[in-house]
Amino acid sequence: MNNGKKVVLVVEDNAMIRMGAVDLVISAGYEALEAGDADEAIRIMESRADIDLVFTDVQMPGTMDGIKLSHYIRDRWPPVKLLIASGNAILDESSLPTGSRFFAKPYNDHVIVDAMAHLLL
Template identity: 85%
Template sequence: MHNGKPVVLVVEDSPIIRMGAVDLVLLAGYEALEARDADEAIRILESRADIDLVFTDVQMPGTMDGLKLSHYIRDRWPPVKLIVASGNAILEESSLPAGSRFFPKPYNDHSILDAMARMLAS
């Protein structure tokens, strides 16, 4: 935790959706970081040891989608909490890393805030 605030990394290729998600994170009182794709997200995770939660989209350009990214993060940075969102895919909980949460898009801001608060409190 940086400045006593949880740090949330938003991974989303759509600038408008990313801005909305970052606003949501800031509104919740957390520090927000942002990445356009999985490769950028991994670079940020490698450079900072204070990321508490990653909020990622599934469909993204680049070497891996959000689902692969979430499994990669779970394997490499086990304590990092994961929230996965998708407008196209409805994912079974079993396809997600243990302990992560899935939300279909368009997601309800309150549901996301509630999930973040619960995950960051545990």
């Protein structure tokens, strides 16, 4: 196993929630990147080949929401793991890409960290 940290991209338009999620990722021992919307997330993913997991909100401004973003990532970068969170929607798992995990907000930090650890094994 390499000594490099796993890289997690947090995609969240609310700056306070994004900062909290980034802190959570760092405290769990991962490297955190952040994007304010799907377009920025895609630009980051196109510029880096080391992103292991994307943790995205569903409701976001811009050209696509978190569900569309997660399907785009699954199609274009199949190995990337996906965590999806929403405060407004309880999603049918069938609307999510294969292998992704959904969490309702407010989520429990420990549950998110456990899910990241499980996905990043």
